[in-house]
Amino acid sequence: MNLNLTANEPPHVKSTDNTRKVMLTVITALLPAVITGTYFFGLRALLLIAVCVSTCVASEFLIQRLRGVETTTGDLSAVLTGLLLALVLPPGLPLWAAVLGAVVSIFLGKQLFGGLGSNIFNPALIGRAFLTATFPVMMTAWIKPFNLEAVTTATPLGLMKFEGVGTPVSALFMGNTAGCIGETSAIALILGGIFLLFRKAADWRIPLGYLSAVIACSLFLNCFNPSKYPSVDFEILAGGLLIGAIFMATDPATSPVTKKGRWIYAVGCGLITMIIRRWGGLPEGVMYSILFMNALRPLIDRNTRPVCFGGAL
Amino acid sequence: MLKTFTGGIRLAGHKEATANSSIEIPSLPEQVIVPLIQYGGRLCEPLVKTGERVKTGQLIGLSQDSLSVAAHSSISGKVARIGEFVHPDFEKARAILIESDGLDEKAWEAPEKDYQDLSREELLNRIRNAGVVGMGGASFPTHVKLNPPRNKKIDFFVVNMFECEPYITTDYRLAIEKCEEILSGVNIFLKILEIETAYIAIGADKKEALDILKEKAAKFERIKIAALKPKFPQGEEKCLIKAVLNKEVPRGKLPYEAGAIVCNPQTIITVYEAVCLGKPLYEKVITVTGKGIKKPGNLKVRIGTLLKDIIEYSGGVFEDEMEVIFGGPMMGRAQIDINVPVVKGTSGIVFLPAKSLDLSKESACIRCGRCVEVCPVRLLPLEINKLVKNKKWERLNAYYISECMLCGACAYVCPSKIPLVQRLKLGQKVTERLKGKNRDAK
Numbered sequence: 001m002n003l004n005l006t007a008n009e010p011p012h013v014k015s016t017d018n019t020r021k022v023m024l025t026v027i028t029a030l031l032p033a034v035i036t037g038t039y040f041f042g043l044r045a046l047l048l049i050a051v052c053v054s055t056c057v058a059s060e061f062l063i064q065r066l067r068g069v070e071t072t073t074g075d076l077s078a079v080l081t082g083l084l085l086a087l088v089l090p091p092g093l094p095l096w097a098a099v100l101g102a103v104v105s106i107f108l109g110k111q112l113f114g115g116l117g118s119n120i121f122n123p124a125l126i127g128r129a130f131l132t133a134t135f136p137v138m139m140t141a142w143i144k145p146f147n148l149e150a151v152t153t154a155t156p157l158g159l160m161k162f163e164g165v166g167t168p169v170s171a172l173f174m175g176n177t178a179g180c181i182g183e184t185s186a187i188a189l190i191l192g193g194i195f196l197l198f199r200k201a202a203d204w205r206i207p208l209g210y211l212s213a214v215i216a217c218s219l220f221l222n223c224f225n226p227s228k229y230p231s232v233d234f235e236i237l238a239g240g241l242l243i244g245a246i247f248m249a250t251d252p253a254t255s256p257v258t259k260k261g262r263w264i265y266a267v268g269c270g271l272i273t274m275i276i277r278r279w280g281g282l283p284e285g286v287m288y289s290i291l292f293m294n295a296l297r298p299l300i301d302r303n304t305r306p307v308c309f310g311g312a313l
Numbered sequence: 314m315l316k317t318f319t320g321g322i323r324l325a326g327h328k329e330a331t332a333n334s335s336i337e338i339p340s341l342p343e344q345v346i347v348p349l350i351q352y353g354g355r356l357c358e359p360l361v362k363t364g365e366r367v368k369t370g371q372l373i374g375l376s377q378d379s380l381s382v383a384a385h386s387s388i389s390g391k392v393a394r395i396g397e398f399v400h401p402d403f404e405k406a407r408a409i410l411i412e413s414d415g416l417d418e419k420a421w422e423a424p425e426k427d428y429q430d431l432s433r434e435e436l437l438n439r440i441r442n443a444g445v446v447g448m449g450g451a452s453f454p455t456h457v458k459l460n461p462p463r464n465k466k467i468d469f470f471v472v473n474m475f476e477c478e479p480y481i482t483t484d485y486r487l488a489i490e491k492c493e494e495i496l497s498g499v500n501i502f503l504k505i506l507e508i509e510t511a512y513i514a515i516g517a518d519k520k521e522a523l524d525i526l527k528e529k530a531a532k533f534e535r536i537k538i539a540a541l542k543p544k545f546p547q548g549e550e551k552c553l554i555k556a557v558l559n560k561e562v563p564r565g566k567l568p569y570e571a572g573a574i575v576c577n578p579q580t581i582i583t584v585y586e587a588v589c590l591g592k593p594l595y596e597k598v599i600t601v602t603g604k605g606i607k608k609p610g611n612l613k614v615r616i617g618t619l620l621k622d623i624i625e626y627s628g629g630v631f632e633d634e635m636e637v638i639f640g641g642p643m644m645g646r647a648q649i650d651i652n653v654p655v656v657k658g659t660s661g662i663v664f665l666p667a668k669s670l671d672l673s674k675e676s677a678c679i680r681c682g683r684c685v686e687v688c689p690v691r692l693l694p695l696e697i698n699k700l701v702k703n704k705k706w707e708r709l710n711a712y713y714i715s716e717c718m719l720c721g722a723c724a725y726v727c728p729s730k731i732p733l734v735q736r737l738k739l740g741q742k743v744t745e746r747l748k749g750k751n752r753d754a755k
């Protein structure tokens with residue numbers, strides 16, 4: 001009988017999903033935000049996205065070559081980092097600054113820790129935090145949508161905090177406001193988020209816990225003093241909350257793995273965001289809240305380890 | 314809502330190839346290799362010599378060890394050789410090669426005494442002498458399972474008809490074709506265990522079997538049907554007890570500690586045949602299936618039938634490069650020799666063409682937590698993987714490494730294709746060894 005037997009370890013069947021597909025799903029889920037960003041802020045925004053993505057991929061490739069390890073740019077995680085970074089940058093940022101941010105994301109945010117899965121902080125947010133700390137003026141120079149002359153203005157959160165001026169909900173919902181390329185359009189992020197959760201590329205507990213905490217805080221404050229604190233719809237739709245809750249906080253490498261841990265992490269993100277927004281010096285707190293909870297991630301994981309089936313001995 | 318356990322995965326069943334094929338009896342094999350060892354037990358001493366004539370069902374191997382069961386010849390003929398042969402679960406094991414005379418002369422006959430008149434001990438003895446072990450895969454001796462410590466109160470007997478492994482349809486076919494025997498067998502179990510209630514646990518998607526069971530079990534007050542949500546590894550004893558009785562078997566303990574005894578339907582039929590007909594265990598139904606075999610089916614084969622004879626009976630294979638698994642594709646073991654014999658624990662043989670296998674290389678863990686979500690015993694496979702890779706053996710106990718039942722659900726879902734089952738198995742092995750060393754040191 002002509003039969004060659006190959007023997008592998010079980011399980012002999014596996015799901016068809018892989019890392020590349022997971023990354024591709026998240027990238028696809030971000031496409032609506034890319035489209036609305038380009039629509040509102042012009043081709044300049046698209047150029048910024050392209051620069052960030054290509055710089056991230058190139059840096060990952062080069063650093064892995066220098067480290068003498070296998071290059072893994074094919075898993076698309078660097079593409080995703082570049083895309084996420086670009087979407088949380090102001091559309092008018094000089095391209096050289098974007099390049100710098102992308103290099104920092106990959107080098108400091110990811111490869112220095114050992115690469116994909118070993119990083120403690122969300123790489124895109126590390127890049128953004130670096131730029132915010134280094135070039136605070138550039139990072140807060142906002143342009144109005146559809147305005148090629150780049151008239152500077154303030155974001156809805158900035159207007160609210162420093163000038164007490166509100167923004168219509170419809171503008172927040174569609175994205176016709178000043179802000180980062182990918183954060184302004186709530187509808188694009190919600191559509192992407194639905195796709196993301198439907199494809200199980202992110203755990204629903206994190207966006208749900210994050211948004212619920214913000215809603216609960218905002219309801220409480222607004223009910224307590226409606227003239228001082230903005231309404232719930234404003235808190236949810238303005239600023240980077242949706243992109244943060246749906247796409248940044250859900251980064252698997254930097255969020256807890258236990259179910260209970262994910263709830264704690266998500267609620268923590270929500271509470272810190274609200275503390276910064278309402279009592280801090282900055283108009284927005286999504287980035288720092290996520291980075292702060294990223295730092296607590298190992299601690300949360302360690303203390304929420306489930307007791308095994310049948311109980312502890 | 315259907316009863317279930319937490320965790321687990323939904324798998325493509327692939328059962329359609331054989332679900333509607335009645336059990337066939339292939340022609341008698343020309344030779345059989347009957348291993349002298351059952352999983353876990355000790356090696357049996359051969360009771361026959363080379364050249365001796367044996368009959369079908371004749372006792373040919375015995376051990377005094379309490380965890381071992383007897384071995385019987387599965388055909389009539391001549392003992393050709395006693396020695397080392399390939400074994401599906403170990404690399405090699407002592408076994409008896411018997412060449413058939415084609416007569417299939419029986420060595421057993423129906424006992425005179427009806428089982429109703431037998432004592433518990435006499436019943437257990439008949440089961441032991443017939444060489445009955447669990448036939449779902451683990452091969453645990455049935456007379457041991459049915460004889461828990463007398464101070465433990467057993468409340469329920471559960472028939473495990475779940476068959477959660479993809480491809481395998483033996484229990485499904487037995488439920489349809491041998492329902493009466495199963496139900497009569499359950500009554501024997503209830504008598505031995507001295508309890509009142511039995512559950513038959515089966516997947517809610519197995520409509521035809523479920524309908525037949527419901528209809529036939531209606532006349533037995535003590536037998537209830539539990540339809541469970543189709544999910545892997547629902548057929549694992551602990552998951553089954555959790556789903557049916559909502560009880561968790563305490564950590565590191567056997568199911569009787571939760572007041573339940575679980576048996577596979579084929580084991581029950583075998584017990585029925587042993588007790589009522591005097592027939593020892595020398596044949597069993599297996600599913601021969603997979604994309605690589607030309608004529609899939611459910612075959613009643615003699616224990617010791619060689620893989621190559623089964624391939625020949627099943628019309629041959631489609632591909633030259635093949636993975637042949639004894640058991641299901643999730644937990645079964647890939648074989649490396651076509652002369653390997655079917656043993657008492659073989660539930661099926663799955664033929665997967667090599668080109669259909671996912672042999673992707675392991676990539677970095679992205680901490681997605683899917684392994685945590687699906688683990689039926691609530692472990693953190695990703696953390697254990699890291700500890701094993703870094704050889705932090707002493708920390709593994711804090712991660713409940715011993716509780717892993719190696720179901721493979723984590724490795725199935727892992728997008729980074731990390732060989733989690735091997736890592737967990739290695740972790741278990743080393744911690745066991747370290748435990749042994751510590752004990753010796755004390």
